[in-house]
Amino acid sequence: xxxxxxxxxxxxxxxxxxxxxxxxxxxxxxxxxxxxxxxxxxxxxxxxxxxxxxxxxxxxxxxxxxxxxxxxxxxxxxxxxxxxxxxxxxxxxxxxxxxxxxxxxxxxxxxxxxxxxxxxxxxxxxxxxxxx
Numbered sequence: 001x002x003x004x005x006x007x008x009x010x011x012x013x014x015x016x017x018x019x020x021x022x023x024x025x026x027x028x029x030x031x032x033x034x035x036x037x038x039x040x041x042x043x044x045x046x047x048x049x050x051x052x053x054x055x056x057x058x059x060x061x062x063x064x065x066x067x068x069x070x071x072x073x074x075x076x077x078x079x080x081x082x083x084x085x086x087x088x089x090x091x092x093x094x095x096x097x098x099x100x101x102x103x104x105x106x107x108x109x110x111x112x113x114x115x116x117x118x119x120x121x122x123x124x125x126x127x128x129x130x131x132x
Contacts, residue, residue: 001065006068007067009065010065010068010071010072013056013060014071016052016055016056016072017052017053017072017076017079018052018079021048021052021080024047024051025045025048028086031083031087032089036097037088038087041083042087045080045083045084048083052076052079056068056069057069060072
């Protein structure tokens with residue numbers, strides 16, 4: 001394959017991968033305005049990543065071109081990182097939080113946070129009463 005054709009196909013594949021993200025997800029500004037860790041955004045991002053990576057892989061295998069795979073793959077990684085970063089931005093502090101959860105806070109009664117969430121998920125029998 002001629003180098004100029006290879007570059008043209010690589011750029012077209014990169015545009016196709018970027019288009020998969022544009023079709024599946026809202027704009028980055030809209031994602032940043034939502035609450036962090038939105039399950040719908042995360043699911044749509046994974047679907048877009050699979051579609052884009054599949055398209056890049058198909059074109060790279062058909063053309064047998066490392067340039068297509070490299071440029072298309074870099075586009076998928078960049079678009080995925082940009083979306084995931086926008087999904088982690090807190091709407092109050094306007095900063096992205098860490099992907100690693102922080103340690104549980106210590107209160108006067110001991111460790112709170114994880115223990116409270118675990119207790120809230122325990123099944124409980126409803127108590128019915130009559131207020132007089």
